Amino acid sequence: xxxHVDASEDTALQAALLRQPRHVLFPPPDQxxxxxxxxxxxxxxxxxxxxxxxxxxxxxxxxxxxxxxxPAERYLDTLLAALRLQADALAEDREVVAMVLQLGLAExxxxxxxxxxxxxxxxxxxxxxxxxVEVRLDAGSAVAPAELRAVGCTRLNVIDRADAPGPGLLAQxxxxxxxxxxxxxxxxxxxxxxxxxxxxxxxAAAPERVLLPAPCVLPEHPSSERWLQxxxxxxxxxxxxxxxxxxxxxDLPDPxxxxxxxxxxxxxxVPRRDRSDFxxxxxxxxxxxxxxxxxxxxxxxxxxxxxxxxHVGVAAGLILSEGERLAAEVAQSIACDHALDxxxxxxxxxxxxxxxxxxxxxxxxxxxxxxxxxxxxxxxRLAEEGRLLWRMMAACFRPAAAIA
Numbered sequence: 001x002x003x004h005v006d007a008s009e010d011t012a013l014q015a016a017l018l019r020q021p022r023h024v025l026f027p028p029p030d031q032x033x034x035x036x037x038x039x040x041x042x043x044x045x046x047x048x049x050x051x052x053x054x055x056x057x058x059x060x061x062x063x064x065x066x067x068x069x070x071p072a073e074r075y076l077d078t079l080l081a082a083l084r085l086q087a088d089a090l091a092e093d094r095e096v097v098a099m100v101l102q103l104g105l106a107e108x109x110x111x112x113x114x115x116x117x118x119x120x121x122x123x124x125x126x127x128x129x130x131x132x133v134e135v136r137l138d139a140g141s142a143v144a145p146a147e148l149r150a151v152g153c154t155r156l157n158v159i160d161r162a163d164a165p166g167p168g169l170l171a172q173x174x175x176x177x178x179x180x181x182x183x184x185x186x187x188x189x190x191x192x193x194x195x196x197x198x199x200x201x202x203x204a205a206a207p208e209r210v211l212l213p214a215p216c217v218l219p220e221h222p223s224s225e226r227w228l229q230x231x232x233x234x235x236x237x238x239x240x241x242x243x244x245x246x247x248x249x250x251d252l253p254d255p256x257x258x259x260x261x262x263x264x265x266x267x268x269x270v271p272r273r274d275r276s277d278f279x280x281x282x283x284x285x286x287x288x289x290x291x292x293x294x295x296x297x298x299x300x301x302x303x304x305x306x307x308x309x310x311h312v313g314v315a316a317g318l319i320l321s322e323g324e325r326l327a328a329e330v331a332q333s334i335a336c337d338h339a340l341d342x343x344x345x346x347x348x349x350x351x352x353x354x355x356x357x358x359x360x361x362x363x364x365x366x367x368x369x370x371x372x373x374x375x376x377x378x379x380x381r382l383a384e385e386g387r388l389l390w391r392m393m394a395a396c397f398r399p400a401a402a403i404a
Contacts, residue, residue, distance in 0.1 A: 012370065013385060014224035020215045020391040024398065025265055025331050027318055029286055029295050036294060036317030042089065044292035044319075048277055049091035056276035057094055057125065059083075060268050061117065062102035064283025066300055076113045078300070080120055081307045082281045087124035089312075096125050097276055098132040100268045103159055105282075106135055106143050115151030130154075134270070136184075139166030145173035157182040157211075162192040167201035174205070184211040184245075188226040189219035195226050196233070203237045208252060210234055212245045214269065215391070231388050241387050243271025243336040256336070263336035271336050291320040291328075326356055331394035338387045340380040353378075363396040 022028070048055060066075055099121065106114060114135075121127060135153040137143060139161040148156065156173045160166050160183065173181050183202045188195040202210065212234070213227055238250035244265040248255070256263055256273045264275035267288055280287040284298035294317030297303035306313040320328060326349060333340045342353040354361070364380075367373055372386035373393060386393055 009385075010225075010228065013228055013388070016389050016392060017215075017224045017227050018218075018222060020389065021395045022214075022216045024391045024394045025328065025335060026267060026288065027293060027320075027324075029284075029316070032293065032295055032316035032318045034316045036314070036319070038311050038314050040292065040317050040319070041289075041294055041312060041314045044289040044294075045089045048289050049094070054091065054093045054095065056097035056128075056274065057090070058098045058100065058266055058268070058270075058272070058276045058278045059096055059121065060100045060102060060278060060280045060282075060285065060287075061105055062280065062282035062285050063104045063108045064285065064298060066108065066283055070108075070300060072109050072113055075300075076109055076117060078304055078307065079117060079281055081304075082296075082312060083117075083120060083124055085307065085310070085312050086279055086281065090125065092126065094126065094277075096121060096127040096131050098270075098272070099134070100270070101133070101135040101153065102268070102282070103136040103138060106137055106148060107141060111143070111147040111151050114148070114153075118152040132179075134182075134268075137169065138164065139169055140164030141169065145169065145178070146176040149173075149176040149178055154178060155180045155182065157184055159184045160186050160198065162189065162194065167198055167205060170202060170205050170207055180209065181205075181207040182209040182211060182246075183207050185213045185230060187213040187215060187218050188223045188230070190221040190223045192219075192223070192226070195223070196229060199230055199233060203233065206249060209242075209246055209248050210239055211269075212247065212388070214245055228388075235384070241338065243338075244269055244390075246271055264332055265335050291325050293318045293320075323356075326351065327360075327398045330357070330397045334380075334382065334394040334397075335390050338382040338390065342378040342380070357397055360397050364393070367393060367396070 061079060101114065109117065118133060132155060133153045134155040134157055135148050136157045136159055138159050145156055156178045158166050158170050166183065170181055170183055185199065212231060234247050239247040240250050242248045242254060242256060243263065256271065263271060263273060265271050266276065267278045267280065267286055277290070278288045283300060283303060284295060286293065286295045294314050297306060297313045297315045303313045330340055330345065345353050367386065371383060372389060373380055373382045382390065382393060
């Protein structure tokens, strides 16, 4: 399959790619207040525990800036202490549905210690029968994917890097027994001449998902041309957007089902069928419980001291206002469903849509004029180009101060 390419459209798309906001689904950590402390965290957990239908839990383990001189066993003990304190505060009917081992953890903890961490989760928290366990691995990592599968990781996500053989690492995972293999692209640099070749090798390996670049980190000289070309190559290979930056192989069933406003991209950037509370465990880890966000200490000694005193180590946090909550709901619909049903929004929230977003809606006009989205009755539908620019679309419904 090939797609018509219009030169003027390409120029507009490339410029728009580089203008996308970095943070649109969640407030950036630098907006968190240091006045939000341990008591705020406990209140958020209590409120979440009281839901009539218990909300699932996603655990995100990370290293932060722990430093290379920190013994792996010591950091594992710290993670386990934090896990125990989190578990003590959560109701017994809360279930872990997924875990994410963030980039760097598989290098900081050898597979045997990662196995101990994963084994500890069901000892402290209830889990579903087969929770997803995604491990993120740098493309240049020396860790063998088979060792990660052996200790309980079910999904491998290889993070692309210009000077590393990511496609080769993906190939190693083919026979390791993972339920799914992902490949996550970074924003290509202008000097990265091998970017398209690596992507073509990845597509030849046919992983279940490929993630388009996120604008959170830009190289000094980004290549929007290669970024746009990557999107077109994914489409030609039959990959379909299923929410956020995730694109899934076209022969696989949609894991999410029809959108109903409840789908959710979590703090790890993963689109989920149902919203869960995200519990970050690690240095400077961010969490979301309901409409509450918080971050733990970013200094290891300080974090360990607070854990020993019986505190999880909350350093800062933020509680969404009602207006921010409504804007976040709309942003999630655009990110996950690539559409926004204004009537359904009003039914769920008992708020007139046009009045709620009267000040921000005019920002959508230039994107509608470009044909990147259109109103179908009271449903905003994103065109293919609009799906590529979903952050820009979502930002139209948020106050400028909430976007970074």
